[in-house]
Amino acid sequence: MHLIPEEHQMLSGEHGRATQKAMEILTALGTIYEAEEMVPVTSVQIAGVSFDNLGEAGLEFLSEMADGGGQARVLTTLNPAGMDIENWQALGIDPEFARNQERVIDAYARMGVVTTCSCTPYLFGNLPHFGEHIAWAESSAVCYANSVLGARTNREGGPSALAAALTGRTPRYGLHLSKNRQPGLTVRVDAGLSGTRAFGALGIVVGRAIEARQVKAIPYLRGIPTASVDELKSLCASVATYGGLAMFHIEGITPESSQHPAPDETLVVTQGDLDEAIRSLDVPTTNEEVDFVSLGCPHLSLNEIQRAAELLKGGHVRKTFWITTSRPVKRIADQMGYTEVIEEAGAIFAVDTCCVVAPIKGRFKRIATDSAKACYYAGAKNGFETRFLPFDEVIEEALK
Numbered sequence: 046m047h048l049i050p051e052e053h054q055m056l057s058g059e060h061g062r063a064t065q066k067a068m069e070i071l072t073a074l075g076t077i078y079e080a081e082e083m084v085p086v087t088s089v090q091i092a093g094v095s096f097d098n099l100g101e102a103g104l105e106f107l108s109e110m111a112d113g114g115g116q117a118r119v120l121t122t123l124n125p126a127g128m129d130i131e132n133w134q135a136l137g138i139d140p141e142f143a144r145n146q147e148r149v150i151d152a153y154a155r156m157g158v159v160t161t162c163s164c165t166p167y168l169f170g171n172l173p174h175f176g177e178h179i180a181w182a183e184s185s186a187v188c189y190a191n192s193v194l195g196a197r198t199n200r201e202g203g204p205s206a207l208a209a210a211l212t213g214r215t216p217r218y219g220l221h222l223s224k225n226r227q228p229g230l231t232v233r234v235d236a237g238l239s240g241t242r243a244f245g246a247l248g249i250v251v252g253r254a255i256e257a258r259q260v261k262a263i264p265y266l267r268g269i270p271t272a273s274v275d276e277l278k279s280l281c282a283s284v285a286t287y288g289g290l291a292m293f294h295i296e297g298i299t300p301e302s303s304q305h306p307a308p309d310e311t312l313v314v315t316q317g318d319l320d321e322a323i324r325s326l327d328v329p330t331t332n333e334e335v336d337f338v339s340l341g342c343p344h345l346s347l348n349e350i351q352r353a354a355e356l357l358k359g360g361h362v363r364k365t366f367w368i369t370t371s372r373p374v375k376r377i378a379d380q381m382g383y384t385e386v387i388e389e390a391g392a393i394f395a396v397d398t399c400c401v402v403a404p405i406k407g408r409f410k411r412i413a414t415d416s417a418k419a420c421y422y423a424g425a426k427n428g429f430e431t432r433f434l435p436f437d438e439v440i441e442e443a444l445k
């Protein structure tokens with residue numbers, strides 16, 4: 046790989062032990078993927094924050110980097126942690142786990158990372174623009190950055206994202222290169238789409254179709270005239286989960302979609318396909334009652350919290366109901382009075398965390414959610430049964 050003088054200095058240790066280690070990680074990665082050079086990044090989002098995933102070994106690595114003088118050179122935020130950092134007791138988190146999670150957050154803080162923990166950094170100021178090179182790690186956020194914002198990022202692992210933060214660089218390969226952002230399959234959507242569940246269902250159909258191909262292709266979606274931020278974040282989470290996709294194009298929405306002709310090979314998605322995808326996750330009757338309700342995968346926007354407050358006003362929930370969002374969005378919800386309404390109804394804000402990364406295995410049997418991604422992990426990670434419902438009906442389920 047060709048390195049410029051400053052990068053050589055980082056590699057030789059002139060900028061400290063942590064920066065040296067970071068540059069070693071990036072050059073190794075660049076060599077594996079045959080990158081010719083590094084590219085400066087303007088924004089980083091780090092995954093690998095929950096102590097549940099990191100364990101002692103991960104925490105030791107972070108502490109070493111912090112002790113070695115590592116400092117973030119660009120705006121860097123974190124993915125959800127295993128608990129609400131300020132209010133973990135309300136979520137029934139084990140105190141031992143909380144202590145370890147706090148050590149993780151402390152290590153990131155020492156490195157100058159903004160320790161707000163969210164998978165929707167684009168909703169509160171970590172918002173790259175079209176063409177910017179960034180290094181993000183969380184799969185739904187990566188997909189959103191590439192497909193909706195038109196920024197350029199590969200899906201980073203925890204160590205490579207941290208390394209990008211400490212050096213302000215990432216190897217130029219994969220989705221940083223225009224040639225790798227070209228669509229390879231047209232997806233014609235012959236169905237009306239409305240709401241987060243519908244867009245999540247589309248993500249399941251497209252994701253599974255891509256996953257079944259021998260060679261993965263970036264899909265080029267047609268037939269979606271408009272989509273809200275909330276619908277797009279739902280779609281991104283779903284295609285990343287079910288198809289491992291880091292990017293799609295939507296005609297007229299993805300900033301660079303007009304630069305590419307629609308590929309000839311076409312997949313048609315019908316209402317029947319969407320209904321079948323929904324049925325695969327929504328099992329209305331079993332022996333188990335819904336005992337856990339969660340909204341906020343990906344983390345809720347202010348708009349969604351406002352809607353939740355509207356529907357919960359004056360009611361009382363009868364099941365454990367988590368509203369998961371980022372700390373900055375929650376602060377605005379506090380200011381607007383939405384938090385008070387939601388908490389008076391008995392729902393709980395689970396800020397900085399989510400129903401997937403929090404250690405809740407064994408605590409519930411059946412979850413209701415509007416998120417295709419949450420359904421996937423509820424089954425695969427926690428063994429919960431799922432109800433996959435439209436946003437408003439999730440709230441109705443909580444009130445039943």
Ligand code: F3S
Pocket residue numbers: 124125164183185282341342343344369398399400401402418419422
């Ligand atoms: Fe975000 Fe957790 Fe879902 S990280 S996308 S809320 S699994």
